[in-house]
Amino acid sequence: MYPQIFTAAKGVDQAFLIILGFAVFILVAVTVTMLYFLWRYHYTRNPQPTEIKGSVTLEILWTVLPLLIVLGLFWTGWTSFKAMRTIPEGAMTVGVEGRMWSWRFTYANGKTSKELVIPVDTPIKLALTTRDVIHSFYVPAMRVKWDLVPGMDTQAWIQSDTVGDYDIFCAEYCGLKHADMITILRVVDKDEFDSWLNGKGEPAEEELGMSLLEEFGCFDCHSMDLSSESAPSLLDLGNREETVVLPDGKEKKIRPDEAYIRQSVRDPGAALVKGWDNDMPPYGDELSDAQLGVMAAYLLKGGQGKDKGAALADELGCLGCHTTDGTDDVGPTFLGLYGSERKGKTADGKPYELEADDGYIRRAITDPGANVPKGFDDEMPAFNDLDAASLDQLVGYIKSLGKKDAE
Ligand code: CUA
Numbered sequence: 001m002y003p004q005i006f007t008a009a010k011g012v013d014q015a016f017l018i019i020l021g022f023a024v025f026i027l028v029a030v031t032v033t034m035l036y037f038l039w040r041y042h043y044t045r046n047p048q049p050t051e052i053k054g055s056v057t058l059e060i061l062w063t064v065l066p067l068l069i070v071l072g073l074f075w076t077g078w079t080s081f082k083a084m085r086t087i088p089e090g091a092m093t094v095g096v097e098g099r100m101w102s103w104r105f106t107y108a109n110g111k112t113s114k115e116l117v118i119p120v121d122t123p124i125k126l127a128l129t130t131r132d133v134i135h136s137f138y139v140p141a142m143r144v145k146w147d148l149v150p151g152m153d154t155q156a157w158i159q160s161d162t163v164g165d166y167d168i169f170c171a172e173y174c175g176l177k178h179a180d181m182i183t184i185l186r187v188v189d190k191d192e193f194d195s196w197l198n199g200k201g202e203p204a205e206e207e208l209g210m211s212l213l214e215e216f217g218c219f220d221c222h223s224m225d226l227s228s229e230s231a232p233s234l235l236d237l238g239n240r241e242e243t244v245v246l247p248d249g250k251e252k253k254i255r256p257d258e259a260y261i262r263q264s265v266r267d268p269g270a271a272l273v274k275g276w277d278n279d280m281p282p283y284g285d286e287l288s289d290a291q292l293g294v295m296a297a298y299l300l301k302g303g304q305g306k307d308k309g310a311a312l313a314d315e316l317g318c319l320g321c322h323t324t325d326g327t328d329d330v331g332p333t334f335l336g337l338y339g340s341e342r343k344g345k346t347a348d349g350k351p352y353e354l355e356a357d358d359g360y361i362r363r364a365i366t367d368p369g370a371n372v373p374k375g376f377d378d379e380m381p382a383f384n385d386l387d388a389a390s391l392d393q394l395v396g397y398i399k400s401l402g403k404k405d406a407e
Contacts, residue, residue, distance in 0.1 A: 005162040005187070006142035011080030013143070018076050022069060084144070087157040091123035098128070098135035098148045098170065099381050101177035102317030111197055114315045117186045119193035120163050128154045131381040136172035139185055145171050160187040175379075176330055177320060209298025212291055216283065231280065232273045236400040237261070238300035244271040261296040262289075309397025312390055316383065324401055331380060332373055337361070338399045344373040361395050 004013055041050070094116065095106035105116045118124050128137055130148035138145040139158065146156040160166075170181035188196065213219060213234075221231035232242075237256045244252055251274065254260060263270050265287065268280040313319055313334075321330035342356050347369050354360055354371065363370050368380040386394070 002140045003162075004141065004143070005160045005164070005166065006139075006144065006158055007161050008083045008157075008159065009080070009143040011076070011083050015073075015076040015080045019073055022073065084157075087125050087155060088123040091125040091157055092118075093125045093127055094118070096126050096128045096137055096148070097131060098137065098174075098181070099131035099317055100133065100175050100379070101170070101181040101320045103137075103168065103170075103181070103183045104315060104317070107197060109197065112315065114317075115184045115186055116168060117188060117193065117196055118158070118160065119190045120160055120187050122190070123157055123159045126156045126158065128156065132379075133174050134172050135170045135174050135181065138169040138171035139166060140169070141166040141185070147172060160185075163187050163189060180320060209294050212295050213298070216287060218295075221280070232276060234299055239400075243274040245274050246271055256300070258293070258296040258300065261299060262292055265292060265295075309393035309395075309400070312393050313397055316394075318394070321380070328375070331376060334398050334401045337401065342371065342373055344371055344376075346371060358395055361398055362391060365391065365394060 004010060040046070093108060096116070097104045097106070103114060103116070105113045107113075126137070126146075128146060128148045130150055133150065135148045136145055137148060137156065142158050142160070144156055144158055146154060148154060164187055166185040166187070168183045168185050170178060172178075174181065218234070222234045223229070223231075241253060241255055244254055246252060247269065252271070254271070260271070264280075265283045267282055269278040269282075272278055313322075318334075323329050323333045324335050326333050326335040337356055338361065340356050341353065342360065343351070343353050346352050352371060356364075360371065365386070366384045367382055369378050369382070372378045
């Protein structure tokens with residue numbers, strides 16, 4: 001059997017073994033008795049049919065014995081069920097949200113994660129909710145399987161006595177990508193859990209890149225969105241192609257890389273983006289090579305919003321249905337979505353034709369039924385509980401994946 005890490009659920013394994021044991025015993029007992037009777041009452045051994053009268057003792061025996069067995073089996077099942085359904089006082093609560101087709105876990109301090117991370121030897125109360133259809137939260141290593149039902153708050157609890165990574169599945173068929181609805185249960189020791197829960201994790205480097213750009217006043221002229229009023233936008237530099245003008249007037253197509261960014265900061269006139277004047281001041285020793293490296297890495301990764309937006313899109317499960325490579329899946333691809341012409345039907349069935357601008361994308365996230373694009377079903381759950389910053393990040397991320405007409 002699967003390893004068992006949930007002490008309170010050990011009774012479940014025991015109940016299973018006891019029931020299996022009785023089932024095997026009864027199978028063997030009935031078969032052996034049957035074979036014995038076949039042999040014993042064969043006509044060569046028993047030419048005259050035996051007349052058998054009723055036996056009160058036997059009648060009582062075969063009524064009472066099975067009753068006791070069945071009650072015993074019920075008892076083992078009931079006690080193990082009760083242990084799993086009695087949530088200990090003071091258990092740490094973690095919110096579990098299921099949706100087509102991913103999971104999201106929310107902790108008391110507001111931290112969210114797409115994996116369930118828990119400290120070892122600590123009772124955890126799971127508050128289960130679903131955004132759309134019925135799912136089922138299933139941890140085989142804990143023998144825990146509990147349904148998430150729309151409009152109903154269900155609960156379960158878990159506790160692990162072993163550190164390690166375990167599977168989490170959805171055990172209720174919930175549509176096209178039901179099989180993709182898997183994630184990891186990470187059981188870590190308590191110190192590691194505390195630092196994970198309160199730690200910021202990787203964003204440190206991202207924040208450093210951002211704060212350097214702010215510190216050196218880059219944003220006085222450059223933007224990190226698609227606007228470029230007084231200088232070229234720095235959004236998604238790593239995926240762009242630019243035409244630059246060299247000092248001798250020759251034009252050249254380049255893909256901005258770290259060397260180009262370094263050069264543009266140290267000596268902006270050496271290769272100017274076409275259409276712009278050489279009015280950026282060069283930066284010398286006041287900016288170290290190491291700082292420049294952090295800034296370049298930050299810009300090449302996509303800049304503001306992109307990393308967070310991409311992480312959010314992943315965490316919220318957007319990427320379960322929307323690709324970023326130009327192929328439509330359950331939902332339209334994000335690549336080139338921004339700024340494209342969208343056709344479809346509104347909630348009351350009227351056709352619409354709109355440009356996918358900020359407002360359109362926002363609406364598509366918070367109220368997907370309002371504009372259902374042609375060729376797709378109205379089946380995306382509404383993400384109407386996102387805060388403004390998260391929504392901005394998602395829109396920024398989709399923007400960073402390019403405009404179709406810009407190709
Ligand atoms: Cu969710 Cu199957």
